[in-house]
Amino acid sequence: MDYFLINGGNRLRGRIEIGGAKNASLPILAACILCEDEVVLHDVPDLADVQSMLLLLEELGVQSTRRADGALRLRVVDESRVHAEYDLVRKMRASVCVMGPLLAKRKEARVSMPGGCNIGDRPINLHVQGLRRLGAAADLKNGDVLLASEQLIGGDIFLGGPFGSTVTGTANVLMAAVLAKGRTVIEAAACEPEITDLADFLNACGAKISGQGTPCIVIDGVEQLGGCEHRIIPDRIEAGTFMVAAAITNGELELANCRLDHLGAVVDRLRHIGVTVERDNGVAVVASTRRLEPADVTTQPYPGFPTDLQAQLMVLLSLADGNSVITEKIFPDRFMHVAELNRMGAMLRKEGPTVIVEGVRHLIGAPVMASDLRASAALVVAGLVAQGQTRISRVYHIDRGYKEIEKKLAAVGADIERRQEQAEEEGAPPRRSGTHADAPVWLAPHEVPTK
Numbered sequence: 001m002d003y004f005l006i007n008g009g010n011r012l013r014g015r016i017e018i019g020g021a022k023n024a025s026l027p028i029l030a031a032c033i034l035c036e037d038e039v040v041l042h043d044v045p046d047l048a049d050v051q052s053m054l055l056l057l058e059e060l061g062v063q064s065t066r067r068a069d070g071a072l073r074l075r076v077v078d079e080s081r082v083h084a085e086y087d088l089v090r091k092m093r094a095s096v097c098v099m100g101p102l103l104a105k106r107k108e109a110r111v112s113m114p115g116g117c118n119i120g121d122r123p124i125n126l127h128v129q130g131l132r133r134l135g136a137a138a139d140l141k142n143g144d145v146l147l148a149s150e151q152l153i154g155g156d157i158f159l160g161g162p163f164g165s166t167v168t169g170t171a172n173v174l175m176a177a178v179l180a181k182g183r184t185v186i187e188a189a190a191c192e193p194e195i196t197d198l199a200d201f202l203n204a205c206g207a208k209i210s211g212q213g214t215p216c217i218v219i220d221g222v223e224q225l226g227g228c229e230h231r232i233i234p235d236r237i238e239a240g241t242f243m244v245a246a247a248i249t250n251g252e253l254e255l256a257n258c259r260l261d262h263l264g265a266v267v268d269r270l271r272h273i274g275v276t277v278e279r280d281n282g283v284a285v286v287a288s289t290r291r292l293e294p295a296d297v298t299t300q301p302y303p304g305f306p307t308d309l310q311a312q313l314m315v316l317l318s319l320a321d322g323n324s325v326i327t328e329k330i331f332p333d334r335f336m337h338v339a340e341l342n343r344m345g346a347m348l349r350k351e352g353p354t355v356i357v358e359g360v361r362h363l364i365g366a367p368v369m370a371s372d373l374r375a376s377a378a379l380v381v382a383g384l385v386a387q388g389q390t391r392i393s394r395v396y397h398i399d400r401g402y403k404e405i406e407k408k409l410a411a412v413g414a415d416i417e418r419r420q421e422q423a424e425e426e427g428a429p430p431r432r433s434g435t436h437a438d439a440p441v442w443l444a445p446h447e448v449p450t451k
């Protein structure tokens, strides 16, 4: 298995191109099941989760090829399969997004229940409830959800749950409703930009959807969908992760292809903490050169602060000048990173769905273990600023959502490299990359000794 070696202390400076959004790509890839004609998608990131979805689609008769220019071409060649097997769904929960399209286009779907994961329970009751409102018969058999309907009928659906709406649940119901007879109104729909991108894609294929991006989405069913050419929106979570990396290393990063309008709550918190975030002809510039102020953060459905950036912001606040409070309202158990960060010298105390963050002077490098995608990204951010060396094992978690994050960070000055376990047994001396900045980042500017 791969691991990362990071020597902390370098300020990040330079430009990073933000890739296409993983969480927009996955439902849009699933939506290709609905299309009669070829689909061409630009900016689909080459991530492990995308590979998993393409494998599942191949199982379900959707052929895909990557063009020389990086665009993905997809076409349905066989509609006989309707079963998304446990093995594939277990690896990637977003596989449940094939449920709605299979049901609408092939009249039935058999999808394994995704089960839990390191960020908490991942039920799909709202998904099934919504599809049943469209007339689907639903059953549970050997851990699979079985759905069937000769013809879905539009209806009024409420998708609010105890933790707000459901993003992939909204995607599933939306994709099913586009081929249902009549009008569907989804109340308490997810407002995430990834849902808006899915709806825009479906409309480009001939669907009739309005209200995307608001809690009320209206869909008028159509006979069939054609194909289209579509560009995936930029990944706001990747962008937010690099914003924190720039801030925590007292550096300055230009983020190209970054939609600041998708990051309102994040920019608000960063500015409150004392980080500069500006737009400079289409590029977001993020810099920090002074002490960090503490802040209180509560994760909310969009446009609130995204749960997928909670861990990364926790690392930044662990170096703030005072105490912060972080409350997780979407996945109350999403704190696998807390114990690992405390091993690096952070002072974090979990009280139920809240973590009290006591600011410390610096973090200290240590061997840590990645546990889930965003917690692992937080450990990378911590390693960039920690004194000494940090070794992060099981980085396959990170590869699910970040394409070669170590190369992007090394290119802007981080001392980070990917290594394989067996290389260690060959006694290969650890290689260092990147250059040390003029002063270790754990010193605030006024603490940097003058020459």
Ligand code: EPZ
Pocket: 022, 023, 026, 093, 094, 121, 122, 123, 124, 125, 126, 127, 128, 161, 162, 163, 164, 165, 166, 167, 168, 169, 194, 307, 308, 330, 331, 332, 373, 374, 401
């Ligand atoms: C999507 O997951 C994202 N994944 C997650 O990103 C993200 O954290 C999450 O939305 C919240 O923004 C993709 O888009 C592929 P939910 P999803 O259904 O759709 C409860 C990442 O790191 N709930 O919006 O699975 C659920 O338990 C990933 O990229 C029900 O109770 O999340 C949770 O508490 C991690 N019943 C809350 O709602 C249901 O039927 C939000 O879940 C469905 C969800």
